[in-house]
Amino acid sequence: MSGTTSGFEQARKTAAGLAYSPGFGNEHSGEAVPGALPVGRNSPQRAPLGLYAEQLSGTAFTEPRAHNRRSWLYRIRPSAAHPRLVRTGNGSLRGAPFAETAPDPNRLRWDPLPDPAPGTDFLAGLWTLGGNGDAARREGVAVHLYAADAPMERVFGDADGELLIVPERGGLLLRTEFGLLAAAPGQVALIPRGVRFRVEPLDPLVRGYVCENMGRPFTLPDLGPIGANGLANPRDFLAPTAAFEDVEGPVEVVTKFCGDLWTATWDHSPLDVVAWHGSHVPYVYDLRRFNVIGSISYDHPDPSVFTVLTSPSDTPGLANADFVVFAPRWLVGEDTFRPPYFHRNVMSEYMGLIEGAYDAKRTGPGGFVPGGGSLHNMMSAHGPDRETFEQASAAELVPRKVDDGLAFMVETRWPVVLTAQARDAEHLQDGYDEVWQGLGRHFRA
Numbered sequence: 001m002s003g004t005t006s007g008f009e010q011a012r013k014t015a016a017g018l019a020y021s022p023g024f025g026n027e028h029s030g031e032a033v034p035g036a037l038p039v040g041r042n043s044p045q046r047a048p049l050g051l052y053a054e055q056l057s058g059t060a061f062t063e064p065r066a067h068n069r070r071s072w073l074y075r076i077r078p079s080a081a082h083p084r085l086v087r088t089g090n091g092s093l094r095g096a097p098f099a100e101t102a103p104d105p106n107r108l109r110w111d112p113l114p115d116p117a118p119g120t121d122f123l124a125g126l127w128t129l130g131g132n133g134d135a136a137r138r139e140g141v142a143v144h145l146y147a148a149d150a151p152m153e154r155v156f157g158d159a160d161g162e163l164l165i166v167p168e169r170g171g172l173l174l175r176t177e178f179g180l181l182a183a184a185p186g187q188v189a190l191i192p193r194g195v196r197f198r199v200e201p202l203d204p205l206v207r208g209y210v211c212e213n214m215g216r217p218f219t220l221p222d223l224g225p226i227g228a229n230g231l232a233n234p235r236d237f238l239a240p241t242a243a244f245e246d247v248e249g250p251v252e253v254v255t256k257f258c259g260d261l262w263t264a265t266w267d268h269s270p271l272d273v274v275a276w277h278g279s280h281v282p283y284v285y286d287l288r289r290f291n292v293i294g295s296i297s298y299d300h301p302d303p304s305v306f307t308v309l310t311s312p313s314d315t316p317g318l319a320n321a322d323f324v325v326f327a328p329r330w331l332v333g334e335d336t337f338r339p340p341y342f343h344r345n346v347m348s349e350y351m352g353l354i355e356g357a358y359d360a361k362r363t364g365p366g367g368f369v370p371g372g373g374s375l376h377n378m379m380s381a382h383g384p385d386r387e388t389f390e391q392a393s394a395a396e397l398v399p400r401k402v403d404d405g406l407a408f409m410v411e412t413r414w415p416v417v418l419t420a421q422a423r424d425a426e427h428l429q430d431g432y433d434e435v436w437q438g439l440g441r442h443f444r445a
């Protein structure tokens with residue numbers, strides 16, 4: 001069933017009225033019914049209102065307090081009350097390890113996903129481009145895209161990692177165990193590992209990207225000499241307030257586990273959490289709130305300065321994955337080539353475009369367009385295309401605002417290995433290499 005007009009109106013009304021609890025990493029809490037949240041202990045002999053107490057851990061019990069993520073949920077039924085899971089088709093979703101294709105050192109670029117078949121929900125609309133690491137070892141990252149036009153009737157949860165959802169076209173209403181979130185293009189939603197949710201499109205066609213982080217949970221990067229403020233500010237991350245559905249009756253619950261989808265039909269909705277508290281919670285964040293730091297003297301800063309969220313590895317400074325945004329900003333560098341420089345990076349870079357244009361690439365047909373993506377794997381040489389290089393080398397260096405687009409990058413420690421469908425996709429562009437052809441020699445000895 002595709003979304004109906006009255007369905008969208010209803011969902012948009014709900015989205016417009018949502019209340020949130022601000023602050024990344026806070027000990028958030030809430031109760032949809034007064035008195036549902038126990039006071040002074042997590043696990044009373046009998047939880048209030050006849051609810052069941054359940055802990056959901058996002059990190060090992062013993063991880064340092066600063067990294068520890070867990071929440072306590074007070075629900076109508078414990079999650080344990082479910083039948084046996086059975087395998088179901090993965091559709092276009094794939095998991096790590098990625099071994100369908102040989103790792104590819106070529107620079108690659110895709111146009112947007114084709115429109116979905118009518119009646120495609122968010123889960124069925126997920127299409128995996130590639131990734132790295134190993135879900136069973138809790139490391140690596142996967143890049144998915146989605147295109148959907150129908151509300152999810154079923155509920156989904158990802159045991160393999162957290163999901164950073166990046167809408168590019170159309171808004172999403174996310175009904176989660178913790179309550180409701182809405183994310184429109186320009187905003188991102190973060191669903192922690194294992195948290196169950198259902199997606200309702202707020203528009204007839206919704207499209208975007210999903211960064212699935214199988215490593216350590218995303219956190220805000222340290223600020224070092226930047227100081228105590230800047231980049232993504234914690235208070236701009238919004239957690240939901242408690243809301244539950246009390247549905248007795250068959251509900252399909254799909255789980256992604258070690259790369260595969262498993263399903264079970266529960267006799268009630270798993271979105272039955274009446275109260276909760278903790279730090280393992282979903283968030284929505286508006287990328288336009290990002291406080292962009294850049295050069296006010298000369299040279300183009302490395303894009304690490306645009307990091308919104310980072311999933312650290314065991315090596316300090318080496319990310320399992322960074323989520324980076326290229327948000328509107330002023331460029332004022334003197335005697336500086338202002339767009340991204342030519343480079344070969346040990347990290348691998350997947351880029352997507354949420355709207356407008358990106359300052360290193362031509363947009364429009366055959367270019368880097370919203371909904372499209374590019375992959376520059378470990379050590380692949382890339383940077384400004386020929387047109388960008390020529391223009392920026394000749395440009396008058398007056399202060400200029402770059403505010404005609406919103407792009408993002410998933411930068412990861414290991415090459416992104418493509419799925420077969422991404423390698424063979426019709427929407428994989430031919431001849432991306434040509435954007436760097438014709439960069440003639442200007443050398444004068």
Ligand SMILES: O=C(O)Cc1cc(O)ccc1O
Pocket residue numbers: 300301302303339340341343345349360376382383409
């Ligand atoms: O390749 C890209 O466009 C991403 C990028 C941007 C930038 O400003 C510097 C380095 C870099 O990899």
Ligand SMILES: [Fe+2]
Pocket residue numbers: 343345349376382383
């Ligand atoms: Fe790059």
